[in-house]
Amino acid sequence: DARVTQTPRDKVTEMGQEVTMRCQPILGHNTVFWYRQTMMQGLELLAYFRNRAPLDDSGMPKDRFSAEMPDATLATLKIQPSEPRDSAVYFCASGVGLAGVADTQYFGPGTRLTVL
């Protein structure tokens, strides 16, 4: 049963610290999405990769957030320095990414981040 995995599942940190969240997309998927979910804003798209290249990161605060795909099996989202307003659940999703077709996204279980 292929699934998107995310680590860590929970992270508590102090303001100013660096946070790294990791995602392993489903093997063979070539699109990866990072979302943030909060009660106030709902689900927000932070970044979107296709074939490891960033296609859209307009939803991400550029001064403190960065997203990368070092290889096809790993996507990372970093926050440096973290702030209390970054507290949220961060989801990764992956898709097959067929050209010209609306992709079905498969979501990971999320990383719950709390910044004190």
Next chain:
Amino acid sequence: AQSVTQLDSHVSVSEGTPVLLRCNYSSSYSPSLFWYVQHPNKGLQLLLKYTSAATLVKGINGFEAEFKKSETSFHLTKPSAHMSDAAEYFCVVSDLSGTYKYIFGTGTRLKVLA
């Protein structure tokens, strides 16, 4: 531009009674539409998707949705609610302008009463 509106933020039903969660969309293109479910402290799970094949789409756990172009609707239904259906449900339209990004509705929280 695509958009999606979930008409109810909260729905309560009794166990064993039908479920109706309403979703209207706006799209300049022939849309691809999805319903996802999110149980507490879990990720989003795909229930079903419409991609211009049959207008009545059957999904997992007894859910189905009907695409009605004339009404620009894609309502989610289930004949008989189960306690385990209590969750948040998201209607999603896929941006077909080239990016294929998801555009999420604001969610409907379903409560199932014993």
